[in-house]
Amino acid sequence: MVSDSSAVGEQGREIPDATVARLPLYHRALISLHRSGASTVSSEELATAAGVNAAKVRKDLSYFGSYGTRGVGYDVGQLLEEIRNDLGLQHPRNCIVVGTGNLGAALLSFGGFKDRGFAVVAAVDVDPARVGTTIGGIRVGHQDDLAGLVEANDVAIGLLTTPPVAAQQVADELVAAGVRSILNFAPTVVEAPEDVVVRHVDLASELEILAFHEGRREPIAPAS
Amino acid sequence: MVSDSSAVGEQGREIPDATVARLPLYHRALISLHRSGASTVSSEELATAAGVNAAKVRKDLSYFGSYGTRGVGYDVGQLLEEIRNDLGLQHPRNCIVVGTGNLGAALLSFGGFKDRGFAVVAAVDVDPARVGTTIGGIRVGHQDDLAGLVEANDVAIGLLTTPPVAAQQVADELVAAGVRSILNFAPTVVEAPEDVVVRHVDLASELEILAFHEGRREPIAPAS
DNA sequence: GCAACTTTGTGAAACTTTGCACGAGGGCGG
DNA sequence: CCGCCCTCGTGCAAAGTTTCACAAAGTTGC
Numbered sequence: 066m067v068s069d070s071s072a073v074g075e076q077g078r079e080i081p082d083a084t085v086a087r088l089p090l091y092h093r094a095l096i097s098l099h100r101s102g103a104s105t106v107s108s109e110e111l112a113t114a115a116g117v118n119a120a121k122v123r124k125d126l127s128y129f130g131s132y133g134t135r136g137v138g139y140d141v142g143q144l145l146e147e148i149r150n151d152l153g154l155q156h157p158r159n160c161i162v163v164g165t166g167n168l169g170a171a172l173l174s175f176g177g178f179k180d181r182g183f184a185v186v187a188a189v190d191v192d193p194a195r196v197g198t199t200i201g202g203i204r205v206g207h208q209d210d211l212a213g214l215v216e217a218n219d220v221a222i223g224l225l226t227t228p229p230v231a232a233q234q235v236a237d238e239l240v241a242a243g244v245r246s247i248l249n250f251a252p253t254v255v256e257a258p259e260d261v262v263v264r265h266v267d268l269a270s271e272l273e274i275l276a277f278h279e280g281r282r283e284p285i286a287p288a289s
Numbered sequence: 290m291v292s293d294s295s296a297v298g299e300q301g302r303e304i305p306d307a308t309v310a311r312l313p314l315y316h317r318a319l320i321s322l323h324r325s326g327a328s329t330v331s332s333e334e335l336a337t338a339a340g341v342n343a344a345k346v347r348k349d350l351s352y353f354g355s356y357g358t359r360g361v362g363y364d365v366g367q368l369l370e371e372i373r374n375d376l377g378l379q380h381p382r383n384c385i386v387v388g389t390g391n392l393g394a395a396l397l398s399f400g401g402f403k404d405r406g407f408a409v410v411a412a413v414d415v416d417p418a419r420v421g422t423t424i425g426g427i428r429v430g431h432q433d434d435l436a437g438l439v440e441a442n443d444v445a446i447g448l449l450t451t452p453p454v455a456a457q458q459v460a461d462e463l464v465a466a467g468v469r470s471i472l473n474f475a476p477t478v479v480e481a482p483e484d485v486v487v488r489h490v491d492l493a494s495e496l497e498i499l500a501f502h503e504g505r506r507e508p509i510a511p512a513s
Numbered sequence: 514g515c516a517a518c519t520t521t522g523t524g525a526a527a528c529t530t531t532g533c534a535c536g537a538g539g540g541c542g543g
Numbered sequence: 544c545c546g547c548c549c550t551c552g553t554g555c556a557a558a559g560t561t562t563c564a565c566a567a568a569g570t571t572g573c
Binding site: 305306307308342344345348358359360361 | 559560561562563564567568569570571
Binding site for chain 2: 085086088089090092093094097114115116151152153154158160167168170171172174175177178181182183221222245246247248252253254260262264266267268269270271272273274275276277278279280281282
């Protein structure tokens with residue numbers, strides 16, 4: 066798992082992981098600003114829209130070059146284009162869903178990725194009852210066809226929504242099929258070679274972090 | 290949004306946010322170890338199981354007290370119990386799903402939270418076609434009944450899966466109803482009072498981070 | 514009961530990230 | 544054309560996080 070490796074910027078500079086993690090927030094905010102017709106935006110406004118602080122916005126953007134105009138701000142269209150490029154979204158990325166349980170099915174039906182440059186183009190499962198069905202317009206293939214589907218559809222990203230026990234095995238198959246980016250929804254650690262990036266989304270973990278803060282807030286029942 | 294505020298430990302020590310974010314990993318790993326019958330575990334083993342490094346494990350655990358035995362390791366059962374307490378999971382926390390689209394429905398049907406101490410006990414939506422239906426054993430109520438359902442079911446956590454435009458409004462309603470923890474799946478920033486903790490899960494952002502690394506890896510198409 | 518071995522708990526150093534504060538640069542009004 | 548005002552870009556200090564390295568503390572075997 067190399068989800069926290071550092072990357073190199075256009076002039077060969079390192080882009081901090083913390084900055085990379087915020088780019089999507091700026092992207093999202095800019096899409097929204099663009100839609101609402103704004104032509105320029107200041108770091109202050111963008112910061113508010115993205116939920117961060119203005120100095121951070123300016124420093125983050127500066128890693129990719131100077132796209133702002135002093136005294137004015139940033140051109141929304143130009144900055145949006147720039148960020149899209151930095152994120153590598155010049156062309157849409159194709160995704161495959163592995164495991165079509167509740168979450169996998171939801172991902173297949175969910176349309177919200179398209180606006181952001183991603184398309185779910187294939188799905189597989191091991192359960193014969195699910196293979197051959199169509200969810201969200203995608204025909205579910207058999208797990209054994211994974212490599213073929215990856216190749217045929219030019220899949221770049223694997224969305225792993227199997228039960229935990231199967232996750233590592235499936236990840237290995239994805240890697241063998243040439244997928245270098247995995248988003249793992251299974252609540253287990255998944256290992257992958259150095260050059261494969263694995264990121265985790267664990268809903269129960271998020272809930273536990275919320276519960277932690279809940280627990281901290283509750284004053285201990287007033288002692289006698 | 291105070292998702293990055295610090296918390297105070299049992300002896301009044303501050304628990305770093307980074308540590309809090311790892312507790313669920315330890316929790317998960319310990320549940321698994323416990324199930325497999327292990328009675329003790331070293332920081333090294335726990336680190337491997339949680340996908341982090343051993344020194345981090347020891348330092349993280351030390352914030353909550355000394356539960357290990359030198360030369361031996363940690364007692365799995367005892368440590369599991371301890372972490373469960375630290376996370377505030379002595380009793381299950383009740384959750385309400387707001388918005389029963391693809392993701393909301395998946396959350397209602399998903400059973401994986403129960404093992405981790407959470408129960409989805411209610412759901413609401415604005416769409417009359419959905420109100421009154423039953424998903425995953427939960428009857429969908431109307432948005433207007435939110436406050437009543439929160440109160441009646443002792444709901445601690447709100448799972449926000451509405452479209453972005455409605456998110457802030459719904460968050461305000463949750464807060465007004467007394468919910469102090471919100472997990473926001475809508476791709477927009479949600480503001481809340483100081484004492485409410487809001488965490489974000491944005492799948493498109495995760496995909497964009499993966500795309501960023503993909504883009505870095507691809508050698509630029511050979512010039513000329 | 515002692516010595517060898519193992520593994521914790523933690524001080525301190527290295528690294529990363531944040532946020533301030535301010536100089537530099539560009540637009541706009543007069 | 545000049546000066547004022549606004550906002551970017553960035554050096555720097557402070558805060559937070561990771562990692563190393565080692566003494567302290569416990570176990571096991573003899």
